[in-house]
Amino acid sequence: MKFIVDQQVEDIEMPENLKLNTFLQEFHSDCPHPECIFGFYGFAFGQSPFPVPKMVQNALISNANKGAYAAVPGIPELRNAISKYNKHYFGMDVAPERIYVGPGTKELIFNLLEVLHGTVILPTPAWLGYLPQIRFLQKNYHMLPTRANKKFSPNDLRKLALRLQDRQKILILNNPHNPTGLLYDRLELEEIADVCREQNITVISDEIYAQTTYDFSKFVSMGKIYPEGTFVTNGLSKSHAAGGYRLGYVIFPQHATDLKRQFKKILATEYTAVSTPIQHAAVAGFEFSNEMDEYFEVTRGIHQVMGEYTYHKLSAIEGVRATKPNATFYLLADFNAFATDLQKMDIMTSQRLSESLIQHPYHTAIVGGDSLVLERTDFSARIAYVDYDGAKVYQNYLESRPKTSSEKVEFVKNNAPKVVAGLEMIERFFENLKKDIPQKFQVQKNLVA
Template identity: 40%
Template sequence: MAGIMIDAKVDRIQVPENLRYFRLIEEQKERCAEMGCQAEFYKFGLGQSPFPVPSPLQKALSLHSGMGTYADPIGNDEVRKAVASFFKARFDLDVEPGRVITGHGAKGLIFSIFTLLTGSVIIPSPGWLGYLPQLRILNIPYYRLYTHGAGNFKIRPQTLEAMLKGLVKTQHLLILNNPGNPTGGLYTKEELTVIADICRKYYTFVLSDEVYSLLTYDPSSFVSMGKIYPEGTFVIHSLSAGMGAGGFRLGSCIMPEGTSQEIIRDVAKIAATIYTSSAAPLQEAGIAAYRSGKEMDQYLEAVRNILRIITSKLAEMCKTIKGIRVTTPKAGFYFMADLNPLMNELQNAGIMHSNDLAPALISHPYHIATVTGEAMMAPYGDYFIRFSCTDFDGESALLEYLENPPAPEEEEEFFTRYAGKMIEGMKMFQKWVEDIKEGKFQMPNL
């Protein structure tokens, strides 16, 4: 019998960032074992909340674990009502439950929306890798919209308008990741308004990926694109980032204002075809999450402030390293380092393009595990690093914060106590940068 023949599009799908990240660590550990090295690895790559799942979700899941029936493809009535109420309370979005859909995580919902719509997709770069493989699987035309440090890696209105003006006059979809992965950046109301005006002008919808919105350090500073451009925005949310429940795989999408029930039925048809539905017990857990009131308020305030302390202070440490530029995180657990000012030194060290950065950083004796290059949709010639600040004991940090929140003058001590491994990792990163500048590093032959 002949071997299995693989469709050519599979080769065009990048390895997901988490798989690539773990593979880099395991391969370097094997090399280190051969030389007898047992030194620490500094983990800045995994984009996953370090905090435990909130108790209302755990209790609801346990209570409904016996539900074995198929669930509604876009969520039962109660979970859709709960999502609508939650978004009204949190982000002042007037959403009727009929235009809320839930599904198998944010990724599953995004795939359904991509399947639903016709036209091309515009993806800001650098950005989260997860969109691009889906578009390639579906063979949807897409365009990369490059962003730059001068604009804090946000979409520049004039660049967006120039791109849309040059495209075929048909429907388009703009990806907006706000708060941002990998930068930790946040769009202002004014910035969103200008982008929305351009999208209206050029028949462009927005897929607003707002999964980190609950982790905005100053909650009053977050504005949903669904508030600015309600008739043209698909608002994506999930339990993963803010509620520490990535493994639950439950996401939600607010469809644009005015979406017909026929289109909602089309989404249900697509969802039922791809993954049947999110699990029935998890829909019940979702109801508990979105309705848990004061207990969830306390949880979210604690995790938001713990991440603010740790992520902001690590970014400040990184900013002290001469020769690089660093974004200022406003939400979530990411920030991005721009090493383009060291391009000549990097290339002299054999680091010729963006995909070389991660293997160079993980090499002995540095052992710094990060996401770089193609894994964060960085242009081939740009040297960007995403730092994820999640390698700490989230459960202990959460318990301490809930019992005794640190005063501003106590935050440095809190940071030192819980972020010790990452502090050492940032010091090692500084050494790596200094070695690059002094010509002491040469890219290993891996």
């Protein structure tokens, strides 16, 4: 039997995160070298390495008997807990009625793009999840490239908005930012909000990494700065290391009653509601408790120590420029200074660079620039510094928090040997490149289908 696939699906590309899986699997099964057995240094996957907080796990277990469908926007206990969570951590007064729960923020962002008419403005580089959704929905979109500091300028936003004909424009703001790890501060957000008010731009503010901000007092939600025009999305995936739970929420702008009604139709049509036991588990994650507070503080402390180490190691390689992360577990490394040397080795695209680095003798997985909505020839890469045993490292950090710079370096060396070794591999790769060692860079085959 031959099945005919809908043209709309035919036309979209495989989302980059799935491509990455294929890429690594192929590498594993195909690599003939004995050293490949150990695996690879993983800087590619953006997943928090810590265990799901115990109290969230326990709440899930004790609510396993909840078999009834939940209300479409979420169970009242959860919407209340999220409301209080936003008050406590982000200083936002959000009535529970403004909060809708969904199966992950990725789905909720997709639902928002479904319900909102208009042209999408996507600052680049960007998280690899947005573009396939925008394309799938066949929306008009425009990239907004960032400046040298890797942030977009409000003035560039204004200029772009002035050129767009649509009655409504939708800016996807991701703060803190994947892949750069950078944070837009209050002043920057106010400048962006001014342009949004002036140009009638709606904002989807993806704040999934808010809780990972290293100096937490610096995080400000766009929902606070531009409450009348911002949809804030957040969830359990990064802050609670529970991406697999698939639970996110959206905070609607003030005075969006009719829009909420339309949104509810979409949710009811597409997935009815989030799994009821998961919603009960999430209540434990969002309600204030000393245990959760400590969890946030410890995990962001570890991300910071790993981030600083990674930043310093990469910046020490002559020619490499890296963003200094203020949050998340990523940074963006810019290898464009090596463009000529790479091209000499027939490495013309960031995809080829990823392929060269994953192969023997480097065994290092990175996410190349074209997966970050950059030009294919842009030799930038996202480096995720999470390749360590999260449960063990959490415990070690609790027992003895590194304070001085040298203690922090020691902490990384003792707790994240694969991060340390992987960064050395990246350094070696670029050293060898300078030394003109061609055989090291022969890509045996194109690994990505």
